[in-house]
Amino acid sequence: MPDAPLEHPDQRRQPREGGEPPAPVPPPPAYEPILLRNIGIPDSHLLKTALSRGAYQGLKKAQAMAPEAVIEEVKKSGLRGRGGAGFPTGNKWSFVPKDKWPHYLIVNADESEPGTFKDRALIENDPHLLIEGTLIGAHALGAEVSYIYIRGEMVLGAKRLEAALAEARAAGLLGNRQIHVHRGAGAYICGEETGLLESLEGKRGYPRLKPPFPALVGAFGKPTVVNNVETLANLPAIFDKGVAWYRTIGTEKSPGPKIFCVSGHVRRPGNYEKPLGYPLEKLIYEDAGGLRPGRTLKALIPGGSSMPVLRADEVQGLTMDYEAVQARGSLLGSAGVIVMDDSTCMVRCLLNISRFYAHESCGQCTPCREGSTWLAKILGRIEAGQGEGGDLELLLDICDNIAGKTICPFGEATAWPVQSFVKRFRDDFAAHITQHRCPQRPAAVAASAR
Numbered sequence: 001m002p003d004a005p006l007e008h009p010d011q012r013r014q015p016r017e018g019g020e021p022p023a024p025v026p027p028p029p030a031y032e033p034i035l036l037r038n039i040g041i042p043d044s045h046l047l048k049t050a051l052s053r054g055a056y057q058g059l060k061k062a063q064a065m066a067p068e069a070v071i072e073e074v075k076k077s078g079l080r081g082r083g084g085a086g087f088p089t090g091n092k093w094s095f096v097p098k099d100k101w102p103h104y105l106i107v108n109a110d111e112s113e114p115g116t117f118k119d120r121a122l123i124e125n126d127p128h129l130l131i132e133g134t135l136i137g138a139h140a141l142g143a144e145v146s147y148i149y150i151r152g153e154m155v156l157g158a159k160r161l162e163a164a165l166a167e168a169r170a171a172g173l174l175g176n177r178q179i180h181v182h183r184g185a186g187a188y189i190c191g192e193e194t195g196l197l198e199s200l201e202g203k204r205g206y207p208r209l210k211p212p213f214p215a216l217v218g219a220f221g222k223p224t225v226v227n228n229v230e231t232l233a234n235l236p237a238i239f240d241k242g243v244a245w246y247r248t249i250g251t252e253k254s255p256g257p258k259i260f261c262v263s264g265h266v267r268r269p270g271n272y273e274k275p276l277g278y279p280l281e282k283l284i285y286e287d288a289g290g291l292r293p294g295r296t297l298k299a300l301i302p303g304g305s306s307m308p309v310l311r312a313d314e315v316q317g318l319t320m321d322y323e324a325v326q327a328r329g330s331l332l333g334s335a336g337v338i339v340m341d342d343s344t345c346m347v348r349c350l351l352n353i354s355r356f357y358a359h360e361s362c363g364q365c366t367p368c369r370e371g372s373t374w375l376a377k378i379l380g381r382i383e384a385g386q387g388e389g390g391d392l393e394l395l396l397d398i399c400d401n402i403a404g405k406t407i408c409p410f411g412e413a414t415a416w417p418v419q420s421f422v423k424r425f426r427d428d429f430a431a432h433i434t435q436h437r438c439p440q441r442p443a444a445v446a447a448s449a450r
């Protein structure tokens with residue numbers, strides 16, 4: 001199917017014929033960031049700066065409430081997990097049993113999904129926001145000990161967190177609670193919550209079979225909640241400003257602010273905090289500065305590299321919330337928005353993604369371990385101009401034997417990109433196979449590369 005270029009919203013406004021010009025519509029009030037509001041402030045990572053900007057006010061209000069009441073407030077806020085699955089946070093907390101102790105709260109700061117770089121920004125620039133959110137969660141769950149599992153490569157983030165924790169501890173903000181920073185070794189699979197728990201316990205990061213879910217049997221065999229950094233970063237504002245205020249942001253089913261990580265072919269890639277339900281076209285063409293001159297949009301991945309890719313015509317008029325993205329055939333995931341213009345070779349792009357997943361498969365489940373490697377090999381062959389008739393069917397067949405047949409959803413993360421790229425850009429793949437080269441590369445270059 002041909003790719004329709006994505007229009008800028010302004011281009012769609014039609015001039016009125018005759019009659020009075022319409023009364024000017026006042027612009028909506030500028031959105032004031034909540035999660036990223038301290039980024040750019042000098043020394044934003046220090047306690048004195050954080051306190052001067054209102055930090056720990058939400059914690060005070062939450063601590064004045066009974067833990068059950070805190071859980072109820074979070075349920076009412078409609079906050080959904082920002083780590084990928086969008087599960088309602090308050091509901092998840094309420095699954096933790098009251099007759100089995102101790103409870104643990106684990107902060108998932110592994111942030112391994114390609115195209116996602118929001119948690120790192122929060123941790124490095126505003127560690128006290130995360131510590132405050134963690135303390136609110138720990139109060140609600142009755143967790144005396146919490147762990148922040150941070151990926152090994154985030155050296156600055158780990159240092160800033162340790163320093164911020166020392167400051168918060170010295171200021172008496174932690175009370176009797178402990179928060180430990182645990183550095184991972186940089187494995188994608190340790191972002192999956194049960195792989196993370198295994199790694200935290202000092203073992204190889206092999207995901208666990210569920211059930212039992214971590215709420216019942218989690219860290220060290222005890223009831224545990226694993227929450228993403230951005231999820232917890234929402235809590236201070238919910239308790240400081242109240243649920244009614246929070247629900248004015250975003251949509252009915254997807255309330256609150258969201259950090260969109262925009263990367264790829266835009267002129268201003270970066271983190272943009274917006275209310276959930278924000279128009280994608282505004283995000284790309286206004287906030288992120290639009291595409292390079294003369295280029296049109298070809299494809300877009302809305303939720304990090306493991307989520308299904310969408311064609312340009314499929315994202316027209318899309319709003320960035322859980323329901324709307326799902327209705328178009330993808331998922332909001334971690335909100336890593338990867339933008340691809342018409343210069344993109346979809347085969348090379350998918351090869352790049354598939355190589356990543358083949359490398360990161362933990363190897364525990366045969367379909368994923370073997371299948372992800374075969375996907376990357378076949379794609380490598382097609383990209384090199386040596387594809388054969390039947391390769392696309394073979395790719396899809398391998399995907400069918402991975403998705404839903406593994407212990408953890410890494411299987412889907414491996415299969416979904418392949419299935420969606422081949423489905424939506426089949427002509428591009430077929431052209432590589434029949435022409436024995438990338439049609440977008442000059443023949444001479446393709447031949448010399450072989």
Ligand SMILES: Cc1cc2nc3c(=O)[nH]c(=O)nc-3n(C[C@H](O)[C@H](O)[C@H](O)COP(=O)(O)O)c2cc1C
Pocket residue numbers: 080081082083084085086087089108109110111112113188189190191192193194226227228229231232408409410413
């Ligand atoms: C393969 C895989 C990788 C994941 N990586 C991350 C990650 O890096 N960070 C994260 O917060 N969640 C990640 N998740 C989701 C977690 O398993 C879990 O759902 C999340 O931490 C729950 O937090 P939330 O409810 O606050 O979103 C990953 C899931 C899978 C299947």
